[in-house]
Amino acid sequence: IVGGDTVKSDRIVINVALTGEVQKRQLILRNGAGVGDQIFVTGPLGRSLQSGRHLTFTPRIAESQFLVKYFHPTAMIDLSDWLASDLGHVLEQSGVGARIYENDLPLNPRVTVQQALTDGEDFELLFTLPKKAALRLVKVKTKGFHFIWIGEIGTKKTGLVMKSKGGKEVAVRQKGFRHF
Numbered sequence: 372i373v374g375g376d377t378v379k380s381d382r383i384v385i386n387v388a389l390t391g392e393v394q395k396r397q398l399i400l401r402n403g404a405g406v407g408d409q410i411f412v413t414g415p416l417g418r419s420l421q422s423g424r425h426l427t428f429t430p431r432i433a434e435s436q437f438l439v440k441y442f443h444p445t446a447m448i449d450l451s452d453w454l455a456s457d458l459g460h461v462l463e464q465s466g467v468g469a470r471i472y473e474n475d476l477p478l479n480p481r482v483t484v485q486q487a488l489t490d491g492e493d494f495e496l497l498f499t500l501p502k503k504a505a506l507r508l509v510k511v512k513t514k515g516f517h518f519i520w521i522g523e524i525g526t527k528k529t530g531l532v533m534k535s536k537g538g539k540e541v542a543v544r545q546k547g548f549r550h551f
Contacts, residue, residue: 401465409522410524417479433516437514447498451492451493462527468528474536
């Protein structure tokens with residue numbers, strides 16, 4: 372059984388899973404985010420299923436290899452469920468909280484902020500970097516890669532909050548897609 376690849380369905384589903392190896396020094400887990408780390412995503416979010424983008428996405432392998440080689444993120448996860456849910460996994464496993472900024476969320480066309488937070492199958496990466504590395508990243512010209520800053524890691528007490536366009540902080544529900 373591999374991750375979320377086992378699901379309940381009324382129809383027959385054929386699933387293919389690939390396995391591989393990674394050198395320990397290149398392994399980035401979900402549990403390394405620390406207070407003060409900056410949060411980034413690799414592209415726009417929301418309405419992937421409705422638009423069909425989930426069938427034509429480009430895996431962010433080159434971006435992840437670039438990040439690991441030059442910046443070594445403290446935590447990383449693919450956004451296959453909800454942004455709020457997958458970020459919640461990083462927060463839970465790292466024992467921290469986060470503040471994201473509504474103004475900085477990259478949205479696909481005709482997408483609401485709520486859809487960006489709660490739609491799945493975006494297949495972008497979410498990663499965290501210490502502040503110094505984040506400042507270096509935003510200054511680097513990257514080979515067509517998109518690294519978009521969306522917030523920062525706070526204490527566990529913070530929970531997951533979003534600072535709205537009006538400046539109000541709103542708690543974000545971290546519940547995501549349930550496979551069963």
